[in-house]
Amino acid sequence: MAAQTLAPTRKSSERLAFLDWTRGLGAFIMLQGHSFHSFLRNDQREAGPYVFSQFVGGIAPAIFLFLMGVTFAFLMDGQSRQLAPASQRVWRALRRSGYLFLLAILFRLQMFLFGYPGSPVSELFKVDILNAMGLAALMLAPMAVFGTFERIKLCAVLGVVIAVLSPLVSSIDPNALPWLVRAYFVPSFSNFGFFPWAAFVAFGMSAGSLLRTVPREDLRVVMQWSMLIGILLVMGGQYVSNMPYSLYSKSEFWLDSPGLVVIKLGVLLAILSCAYLLVNLSTLLAGAAQPGGLLANATQWSMFRLLGRASLVVYWVHIELVYGRWFGFWKEQLTATQVELFASALIAAMVTLAWVRINWRQVVGWFAPPMAPQPDAASGD
Helix, strand or coil: CCHHHCCCCCCCCCCEHHHHHHHHHHHHHHHHHHHHHHHECHHHCCCHHHHHHHHHHCHHHHHHHHHHHHHHHHHHHHHHHCCCCHHHHHHHHHHHHHHHHHHHHHHHHHHHHHHCCCCCHHHHHCCCHHHHHHHHHHHHHHHHHCCHHHHHHHHHHHHHHHHHHHHHHHCCCHHHCCHHHHHHHCCCCCCCCHHHHHHHHHHHHHHHHHHCCCCHHHHHHHHHHHHHHHHHHHHHHHHHHCCCCCCCCCCCHHHHCHHHHHHHHHHHHHHHHHHHHHHCHHHHHHCCCCCCCECCCCCCCCHHHHHHHCHHHHHHHHHHHHHCCCCHHHCCCECHHHHHHHHHHHHHHHHHHHHHHHCHHHHHHHHCCCCCCCCCHHHCC
16 A cells, blocks of 8 residues: 555664654653652642652653554554555554553563562552553554555544543543443543543654655654644644633543643654754754764764663663662652652663663673683694
8 A cells, every 4th residue: 555655665773763862751751750759748749849740741651652653653664565465464563562461461460569468459450551552552553454654644633533532531421331441441640541642652653654754854854844833733732721611511631631632742743853953963063964863873872862762671660669669668758859869860770771771782791701712723732
């Protein structure tokens, strides 16, 4: 389906560096937000530092879900380029969903076991962001049937539909649904339900499909449009959310509002544009011939890019450190300044962990015993 008309295929070893940078920014925001949420004293939670940390922290899950949609679209596009049949493309997408669900199950199991016997059994069934990714991938896997150009439009429409339906799903009588269905689908402050969070996956799939059709030399222009569209979305979402009337009989802005989804999407697009500029600043200033946002400057150290490339292990480990029993004696006991110091130490530790994760072969080599010199065959020894 129009696969032959796409831009030239990028090598599989190449990565869009500004996407890694954006994911790393999301991890950075997540680390500070979770630190404040877990350790700040209750009497300081009405003050500016906590409110700001949680307000900014709300964009981190949207970043992860959006970029998961981007990579999901890359997977589908890669299958299309290989002229794989529709059934195989859908199967690969379903396998990705299964992989995400497996990670989610293992994560919840690890949290339960490490917290045992104090952790409740309900901990095993909590719908976290990995569960949300798995469900979104499952529900959106049929998009693999379509070509890349078709997916740009269809996934954008699906994102809008999911966002618009979210307040309606919230109004469903909770007693009419099994608890697990509610946890996975109905908007909630305690779970990452399909509504409205899957909208960011759908929008990410649309954006990822678009990126696969853009030649490298044109990506700069796309990022300029990304900034402009992002600003307009933020302004439009803010305007609509502040209108004195609503299409919905019941809607909570911070939970299920389509306006909030639009605002976060606008912020996301603006962040992507800024990330592209920062990653390629030296290239753009020098007028070099590699404006595509690829790892042309892979040797340059970047904290955000490190965190982005190892975001899964950073997420997994930091949740245990922040919400597990390791620092339980500090839970809700620290001042804002003390939490800031803890968050700084945590970020430094996670950057180190990310570096080790990416360069683990080099690290293993440091501790491997030196190989004994081999005898020279020509000497006859």
